[in-house]
Amino acid sequence: MSTLDCLIAGGGAAGCYAAITAARRGRRVGIVEHNPKGELGKKLRITGKGRCNVTNNCDRDTLLANTPRNGRFLYSAFSACSPADVMEFFEALGVRLKTERGNRVFPVSDSAGEIVSALRQECRRLGVQVIPGQVTDLLLE
Numbered sequence: 830m831s832t833l834d835c836l837i838a839g840g841g842a843a844g845c846y847a848a849i850t851a852a853r854r855g856r857r858v859g860i861v862e863h864n865p866k867g868e869l870g871k872k873l874r875i876t877g878k879g880r881c882n883v884t885n886n887c888d889r890d891t892l893l894a895n896t897p898r899n900g901r902f903l904y905s906a907f908s909a910c911s912p913a914d915v916m917e918f919f920e921a922l923g924v925r926l927k928t929e930r931g932n933r934v935f936p937v938s939d940s941a942g943e944i945v946s947a948l949r950q951e952c953r954r955l956g957v958q959v960i961p962g963q964v965t966d967l968l969l970e
């Protein structure tokens with residue numbers, strides 16, 4: 830393993846998005862993933878009944894108002910990354926999106942697998958290293 834600037838624990842949706850964001854900013858990034866094959870985005874395949882409800886097509890404040898329990902906690906996250914940003918992110922990766930009842934956004938293909946493939950391909954393109962294994966401790970200095 831070469832020297833990394835950034836090591837991410839867990840290659841789910843959040844880990845992949847963080848890895849891509851850091852790698853696009855020029856960081857050398859690794860993801861430690863503890864499922865048996867070190868597979869990225871595995872859980873995403875079952876989300877939205879296999880279709881993956883990517884986001885809601887609304888503005889930040891509507892999203893916050895509809896977040897159950899302590900939505901303010903997400904204020905800075907939703908400010909840094911709005912639903913429009915999420916849609917733009919996936920569309921730039923070639924995923925066509927559609928908005929359904931309740932402003933729910935899905936891939937036109939109705940396939941969560943397309944979302945997983947887009948994240949994996951972008952991680953690969955950016956040279957993100959996937960390190961199979963389990964994070965057991967964080968050393969904070």
Ligand SMILES: Cc1cc2nc3c(=O)[nH]c(=O)nc-3n(C[C@H](O)[C@H](O)[C@H](O)COP(=O)(O)OP(=O)(O)OC[C@H]3O[C@@H](n4cnc5c(N)ncnc54)[C@H](O)[C@@H]3O)c2cc1C
Nearest residue numbers: 839840841842843844861862863872876877881882963964
């Ligand atoms: C049935 C179901 C349907 C859902 N549908 C939707 C939906 O349509 N839209 C939506 O937005 N959300 C949905 N969710 C919620 C969804 O799970 C999350 O949005 C998304 O998976 C969260 O991503 P995450 O990266 O935070 O966590 P996860 O997807 O859980 O990813 C965490 C990753 O970290 C790894 N990991 C954990 N601990 C360690 C460790 N110590 N060391 C190394 N690796 C580790 C795990 O193996 C996993 O791969 C659904 C959830 C369920 C259960």
